[in-house]
Amino acid sequence: xxxENLTLIAATGAALPARPFEARHLIDGLWQGSTDGAxxxxxxxxxxxxxxxxxxxxxxxxxxxxxxxxxxFDDGRWSGLSGKDRARLLLRVADLIDANRDRxxxxxxxxxxxxxxxxxxxxxxxxxxxxxxAALARTVQGDSHNSLGSxxxxxxxKEPVGVVSIITPWNFPFLIVSQKLPFALAAGCTAVVKPSxxxxxxxxxxxxxxxxxxxxxxxxxxxxGHGQPVGALLVSHADVDMVTFTGSTGVGKAIVAAxxxxxxxxxxxxxxxxxxxxxxxxxxxxAADAIVFGVCFNAGExxxxxxxxxxxxxxxxxxxxxxxxxxxxVPFGDPLHPDTQVxxxxxxxxxxxxxxxxxxxxxxxxxxxxxxxxxxxxGLSGQFYPPTVISGVTPDMAxxxxxxxxxxxxxxxxRTADEAIALANAAAYxxxxxxxxxxxxxxxxxxxxxxxxTVWTNSWMDGFAELPFGGVKESGTGRELGRYGLEExxxxxxxxxxxxxxxxxxxxxx
Ligand code: NAD
Numbered sequence: 001x002x003x004e005n006l007t008l009i010a011a012t013g014a015a016l017p018a019r020p021f022e023a024r025h026l027i028d029g030l031w032q033g034s035t036d037g038a039x040x041x042x043x044x045x046x047x048x049x050x051x052x053x054x055x056x057x058x059x060x061x062x063x064x065x066x067x068x069x070x071x072x073f074d075d076g077r078w079s080g081l082s083g084k085d086r087a088r089l090l091l092r093v094a095d096l097i098d099a100n101r102d103r104x105x106x107x108x109x110x111x112x113x114x115x116x117x118x119x120x121x122x123x124x125x126x127x128x129x130x131x132x133x134a135a136l137a138r139t140v141q142g143d144s145h146n147s148l149g150s151x152x153x154x155x156x157x158k159e160p161v162g163v164v165s166i167i168t169p170w171n172f173p174f175l176i177v178s179q180k181l182p183f184a185l186a187a188g189c190t191a192v193v194k195p196s197x198x199x200x201x202x203x204x205x206x207x208x209x210x211x212x213x214x215x216x217x218x219x220x221x222x223x224x225g226h227g228q229p230v231g232a233l234l235v236s237h238a239d240v241d242m243v244t245f246t247g248s249t250g251v252g253k254a255i256v257a258a259x260x261x262x263x264x265x266x267x268x269x270x271x272x273x274x275x276x277x278x279x280x281x282x283x284x285x286x287a288a289d290a291i292v293f294g295v296c297f298n299a300g301e302x303x304x305x306x307x308x309x310x311x312x313x314x315x316x317x318x319x320x321x322x323x324x325x326x327x328x329x330v331p332f333g334d335p336l337h338p339d340t341q342v343x344x345x346x347x348x349x350x351x352x353x354x355x356x357x358x359x360x361x362x363x364x365x366x367x368x369x370x371x372x373x374x375x376x377x378x379g380l381s382g383q384f385y386p387p388t389v390i391s392g393v394t395p396d397m398a399x400x401x402x403x404x405x406x407x408x409x410x411x412x413x414x415r416t417a418d419e420a421i422a423l424a425n426a427a428a429y430x431x432x433x434x435x436x437x438x439x440x441x442x443x444x445x446x447x448x449x450x451x452x453x454t455v456w457t458n459s460w461m462d463g464f465a466e467l468p469f470g471g472v473k474e475s476g477t478g479r480e481l482g483r484y485g486l487e488e489x490x491x492x493x494x495x496x497x498x499x500x501x502x503x504x505x506x507x508x509x510x
Contacts, residue, residue, distance in 0.1 A: 006371075006386055009333025009340045011379025016049040021107060023054035023200045025061050025224055026207040028068035029217025035060050040197060040225075045113035046335050046344035048381035052111060054200040057225030062192075062233040065221035069163045069190040070239045072218030079160050079188035083138040090134035090182050092213040097127040100209065104202050108174055111199040113344030113382065114298055115335045125463075126178035129481070132465035133182030136486045140187060151502035155495040160188030161265060162241030164489065165234035167255075168203070169247045170196035170346055171301045176246050176269075177203055179469070179480040181220065184244070187489035192221045192240070194231055198346060200224045227251065238262050244488070245269070246303075249403075249429075249474050267478030267488050269470060271403040272303050272431030275424040276460065277414075277446060278319055280312040282436035283458070288322035290434070290460040291409065296330050296342050296387050297461065300407035301350075303475075304432050304454075304461050308393070308400060308410040310423045316413045320391055323409065324370045327387035333377045342407065344382040351383040354406030358388060361399035361410070367392045371407070401427050417442065421449045430473035434460050453479075 020041070024031045033039075038056035043049060055061075072078060078086070097104070105119035112119075145154030164184045168176045173195055184191050195203035207222045223230050231251075235243045236258040245255050246269040259266050276294060278287050294306025311319050335343030345351045351374065358372050371388030391411040393400050399410045414420040424433055424446075433452040435443050443457040453471040456462065463469065468482035478488050 005328050006375070007329050007331045008375075008377055009331045009337045010377060011047070012334045012337045013379070014336045016044065016047060016051065016110065017106075020050045021052040021201045021204075023052055023204040023224055025055055025057055025065070026204070026211075026220070026222040027061065027065045028221065029211065034058060042111050042198060042200070044110045044382065045346055046380055046382040046384075047110075051107070052201045054204075054224045057223040057230045059229050059233055061223050061225070062230045062237075065192045065223045066163065066234070066237050066239050068218040068221050069192050072216065073160075073163050073190040077216045078185070078190055078219045081188075083140055083186075086186060086188065087134040087137040089213055089215060090130050090137060090185060093182070093209055094127045094130035094134065096209040096213055097123060097130060097206075100205065101127075104174060104205050107201045107205065108199070109335045109343070111201055112170060112173065113335055113346060115337075115340040115343045117338055117340070118298070122172060122175045126175050129178045129465045130182045133186045133486070136183070136483065137186035140486070140490065142492070151499045153497045153499055155497065157493040157495060158490040159493050161489050161491050162189060163239060164189045164191045164242045164244060165240045166191050166193045167231055167234060167243070167245045167247065168193070168195050170198040171298060171303075173199040174202040174206065177206060179485070180244050180246075181206075183480070183485045184489045185219070186486055189242075189489050190219045192223060192234055194223050194225065194234055197224070197226045232258060235259050235264075236261060240264060242489070243267070244478070252476065268476035269303065269478075269480060270431075270474060270476040271405075271429055272305065272471065272475050273308060273401060273403055273427040273429045274304060274306050274432045274434075274452070275427075276306045276309045276434040276436065277420045277424055278309060278311040278315065279417075279420075279435070279437035279439070279442055280315045281438045281442075283438065284315060284319060284322065286458070287436040288319055288326055290436075291319070291323050292326045292330060292387070294434070294460045295409040296327065296407045299342050299345055299385065301346060301405050305405070306434065306460055307404055307408065308412060310412045310414055310420050312420075313413040313415055316391075316411065320369060320389065320411055324389055327370055327389065330387060332375065332384060332386065334380055342387075344380075345385050345406065348383055350405070351385060354385050354404055354408060357399060357402065357404045357406070358390070358408060361390050361393065361397060364397045364399070365392065365394075366390045366397060366399060366410075395423060395426055403429070417445065421446060425451050428474045429471070431471040431475035432456070
């Protein structure tokens with residue numbers, strides 16, 4: 001193992017909150033525990049202390065929340081408001097998110113293990129998305145057809161889909177719910193939200209802010225709990241019109257099957273095995289930095305993780321050497337320290353899964369150039385994994401194709417552009433991809449031929465509320481953010497209006 005000379009940030013010694021956050025369900029405007037009194041606890045993955053205690057929902061809570069969302073949609077208390085009024089409320093929520101940033105960010109750190117500087121940036125980014133969605137609320141408009149003949153006018157109306165189930169993962173809890181919920185609300189939908197059982201609390205704070213902003217009861221409901229039975233009921237219930245899910249591809253497939261009985265609309269943001277292709281004429285310094293960022297950001301627990309690089313054989317050793325040197329300088333450690341760039345792994349089980357991928361790659365003949373074993377951070381009891389660079393990876397190895405969801409980089413090499421594109425497209429996933437070259441033709445050719453929902457050229461993981469995000473192949477269906485993020489929550493209704501009594505009778509008079 002070669003994990004010496006890494007940059008480690010020891011425990012800050014900062015005290016965790018004296019009392020755990022008490023998270024309850026929000027159903028029809030009221031905060032409530034579970035009918036059977038069940039709870040589940042979350043400990044800080046970095047520090048080990050108790051962070052939150054959440055009501056553990058069951059079928060009764062899921063049914064009640066869906067019923068409340070259904071009534072709130074059907075009586076028009078939200079969809080009947082003007083876009084202007086919906087926008088005003090979303091803007092208020094954005095301001096409240098800003099005002100509560102520190103409180104939300106701290107809980108996000110303590111439940112997810114991510115660094116505090118990153119959590120702050122995510123909460124600020126989330127507020128920006130709420131503002132962007134507020135602007136979209138005033139643009140819900142269809143088409144008119146005035147050239148169907150003098151006696152016909154055609155209208156294409158956009159209408160909210162209805163009741164939406166929103167199911168989110170643990171890696172970006174507040175940001176991901178903010179990529180879905182404000183767009184659903186802008187469209188006029190009502191919702192039932194289920195955050196991950198590992199990170200329930202910041203979604204509960206969002207619920208508090210929604211009520212403080214004046215959202216009518218029942219428009220947004222939150223049920224805390226696990227995939228079974230809460231998630232499963234939210235995706236199969238006949239009163240739910242649409243499911244939007246972010247999580248693993250396996251659960252995404254199960255959701256499509258469960259939703260098919262009632263033919264719900266389903267939008268899925270799933271996993272990735274995202275390649276960055278480095279051509280020999282690239283700015284290798286910049287590429288190496290982006291490669292380290294791509295694989296280490298959020299400890300690699302990121303759907304957009306740049307978890308494999310495909311490097312021209314002539315520059316592969318130089319790139320690997322630079323990536324290894326830069327990786328040693330990334331501060332891994334206590335997420336509460338302001339300088340920490342990479343925090344803890346979400347759970348012991350996930351840490352073991354990451355390690356299993358590395359062991360399997362070694363067994364298959366790949367070389368671990370850095371990292372590759374659990375990391376001990378002085379003074380912290382939680383689980384950490386070091387930056388890990390694996391070279392000598394061939395396309396047949398599992399590490400070349402499977403999502404690791406940890407700070408583990410697989411290095412493959414190529415000789416021709418066709419070979420690089422074939423390798424990039426070889427995974428079952430198609431979330432994002434990147435290309436590094438000083439030649440615009442090389443970049444454009446790659447952008448056109450790679451099968452991915454997002455392509456970065458000479459960059460990695462920039463993101464904007466204005467630009468749609470989502471995957472192709474087994475990375476999902478549908479898009480979030482941008483105008484497309486609103487369209488997901490809208491149905492099209494066609495209205496054909498006769499002008500004057502010009503209709504020719506169909507029944508013949510014999
Ligand atoms: P997960 O699929 O295990 O869980 C996600 C959510 O689904 C949780 O709230 C969970 O309780 C719920 N769930 C579990 N089983 C369910 C079921 N049968 N029916 C309904 N809901 C169910 O994923 P995770 O471990 O929380 O997150 C990691 C995965 O998420 C990774 O694969 C990652 O790539 C993916 N992800 C994708 C994106 C993206 O935008 N594409 C973003 C973040 C994470």
